[in-house]
Amino acid sequence: MPVCNVSLQVIPLVDQxxxxxxxDQVIDYIASTGVKYSVGPMETTMEGDLEExxxxxKKVQALCTTAGADRVLSVVKIDYSTRGVTIDEKMGKYxx
Amino acid sequence: MPVCNVSLQVIPLVDQxxxxxxxDQVIDYIASTGVKYSVGPMETTMEGDLEExxxxxKKVQALCTTAGADRVLSVVKIDYSTRGVTIDEKMGKYxx
Amino acid sequence: MPVCNVSLQVIPLVDQxxxxxxxDQVIDYIASTGVKYSVGPMETTMEGDLEExxxxxKKVQALCTTAGADRVLSVVKIDYSTRGVTIDEKMGKYxx
Amino acid sequence: MPVCNVSLQVIPLVDQxxxxxxxDQVIDYIASTGVKYSVGPMETTMEGDLEExxxxxKKVQALCTTAGADRVLSVVKIDYSTRGVTIDEKMGKYxx
Numbered sequence: 438m439p440v441c442n443v444s445l446q447v448i449p450l451v452d453q454x455x456x457x458x459x460x461d462q463v464i465d466y467i468a469s470t471g472v473k474y475s476v477g478p479m480e481t482t483m484e485g486d487l488e489e490x491x492x493x494x495k496k497v498q499a500l501c502t503t504a505g506a507d508r509v510l511s512v513v514k515i516d517y518s519t520r521g522v523t524i525d526e527k528m529g530k531y532x533x
Numbered sequence: 534m535p536v537c538n539v540s541l542q543v544i545p546l547v548d549q550x551x552x553x554x555x556x557d558q559v560i561d562y563i564a565s566t567g568v569k570y571s572v573g574p575m576e577t578t579m580e581g582d583l584e585e586x587x588x589x590x591k592k593v594q595a596l597c598t599t600a601g602a603d604r605v606l607s608v609v610k611i612d613y614s615t616r617g618v619t620i621d622e623k624m625g626k627y628x629x
Numbered sequence: 630m631p632v633c634n635v636s637l638q639v640i641p642l643v644d645q646x647x648x649x650x651x652x653d654q655v656i657d658y659i660a661s662t663g664v665k666y667s668v669g670p671m672e673t674t675m676e677g678d679l680e681e682x683x684x685x686x687k688k689v690q691a692l693c694t695t696a697g698a699d700r701v702l703s704v705v706k707i708d709y710s711t712r713g714v715t716i717d718e719k720m721g722k723y724x725x
Numbered sequence: 726m727p728v729c730n731v732s733l734q735v736i737p738l739v740d741q742x743x744x745x746x747x748x749d750q751v752i753d754y755i756a757s758t759g760v761k762y763s764v765g766p767m768e769t770t771m772e773g774d775l776e777e778x779x780x781x782x783k784k785v786q787a788l789c790t791t792a793g794a795d796r797v798l799s800v801v802k803i804d805y806s807t808r809g810v811t812i813d814e815k816m817g818k819y820x821x
Contacts, residue, residue, distance in 0.1 A: 441594075442766055442767065444765075444766070444767040444768075446802065448640050448642075448702050450640075450642065450643075450644075450645055450648065451642075452642075453642055453699050453700055453806075456642065456700075457814075457815070461818075464819070475765065475766055476816070476819040477732075477763065477765035477766075477767075477768070477770060477816070478730055478732070478763055478765075478770045478804075478812045478815045478816050479730060479732040479765075479768065479770050479802050479804065479815075480732075480765070480767065480768070480802075482765060482766045482767050487591055487594060488591060491587045491590065491591055494587065494611075495583055495584060495587055498537075498583060498611065498613045501613075502613070502614070502615045507614060507615065507616070507645050508612070508613065508614040508618070508645055508648075509611070509612075509613045509614070510610070510611070510612055510613075510640050510702075511609075511610065511611040511613070512608070512609075512610055512704055512802070513607075513608075513609040513610070513611065514606070514607065514608055514609070514734065514767050514768075514800065515590075515594065515605070515606070515607040515609065516604070516606055516766075516767065517594045517597075517598070517604065517605045517606075517607070518598070518603060518604040518605070518741075519598045519603065520603070522604070524766045526745075527745070527766045527767075528764070528765070528766050530749075531752070531764040538670055538671065540669075540670070540671040540672075542706065544736050544738075544798050546736075546738065546739075546740075546741055546744065547738075548738075549710075549738055549795050549796055552738065552796075553718075553719070557722075560723070571669065571670055572720070572723040573636075573667065573669035573670075573671075573672070573674060573720070574634055574636070574667055574669075574674045574708075574716045574719045574720050575634065575636040575669075575672065575674050575706050575708065575719075576636075576669070576671065576672070576706075578669060578670045578671050603741050604741055604744075606736050606798075608706070608800055610638065610671050610672075610704070612670075612671065620670045622649075623649070623670045623671075624668070624669070624670050626653075627656070627668040633786075679783055679786060680783060683779045683782065683783055686779065686803075687775055687776060687779055690729075690775060690803065690805045693805075694805070694806070694807045699806060699807065699808070700804070700805065700806040700810070701803070701804075701805045701806070702802070702803070702804055702805075703801075703802065703803040703805070704800070704801075704802055705800075705801040705802070705803065706798070706799065706800055706801070707782075707786065707797070707798070707799040707801065708796070708797075708798055709786045709789075709790070709796065709797045709798075709799070710790070710795060710796040710797070711790045711795065712795070714796070
């Protein structure tokens with residue numbers, strides 16, 4: 438299967454002051470999986486096999502509710518092509 | 534596992550005139566899975582088990598490329614809660 | 630200017646029990662503007678002039694903070710074409 | 726008015742090979758406006774006054790159709806708070 442890009446924005450319905458710590462937990466978890474990822478101000482973009490990335494998205498839901506969020510709204514974007522899609526082909530020229 | 538809501542907007546990079554027929558194929562596929570769903574002008578919302586719904590999202594990617602799209606951009610929204618989330622609790626009052 | 634479609638999902642960071650009442654206020658406001666709209670389980674889609682619809686999106690932010698949300702996350706989708714885009718061309722076959 | 730964050734993903738329905746050049750045009754335009762922005766693999770996030778940022782989102786639609794796209798799908802996320810929202814408060818710890 439080709440690599441693809443999956444971005445994830447997590448919006449847990451918790452007190453304002455708990456939002457960033459919970460998002461940090463999500464990013465720590467993504468980092469722990471070993472997939473390539475890039476953190477942005479509104480979402481984290483991952484690169485890899487679609488099935489693996491969707492499995493991470495699924496586990497993040499349980500991570501958030503276990504951490505105290507009654508409810509979680511997520512926005513997931515998928516960029517998929519049979520030839521593969523990489524973060525570098527999109528970001529190369531915008532990196533310093 | 535509680536039921537949740539997952540909405541899917543599929544944007545295949547194909548000729549304008551092929552967009553709606555391809556989106557129709559996606560909706561036909563969702564209907565064929567037997568999950569509860571609601572078609573809207575920008576996305577289709579499904580209700581069920583998160584793992585099953587994400588599996589449908591995954592299969593839709595291959596469906597689109599098999600149908601001729603070189604590339605597919607998707608927007609997926611997840612509404613997840615330990616107590617469950619239903620389409621009816623959100624839409625009840627807005628139906629005739 | 631051609632008509633276009635703009636969908637809006639509003640996620641106010643408030644207590645769970647206050648989310649639906651606040652979303653209802655947003656939909657009431659959209660209804661009060663007179664634009665054509667369609668309520669879905671995850672977003673409300675509006676049809677009209679892009680500038681007018683983005684002005685509604687802007688006013689909804691202040692509506693939410695005035696109603697008590699410290700913070701609001703919104704997801705807005707725009708479907709824009711020089712030939713115009715209508716809700717009916719997309720939904721016609723899926724209505725009963 | 727407080728500063729807020731608005732992210733923009735533009736998906737023009739053009740030939741695959743024309744997508745990146747058109748997205749580059751959009752980013753060039755955003756850069757030319759003078760607002761603070763951060764380019765990511767799936768979206769560009771801007772920081773500033775909500776009205777100004779939505780005006781940029783609006784102009785991007787015309788830019789894409791003028792550049793040859795018959796149709797443009799966009800995903801816009803807004804992060805709004807009366808106390809203001811900045812890219813730095815979210816990205817600080819993730820920068821090298």
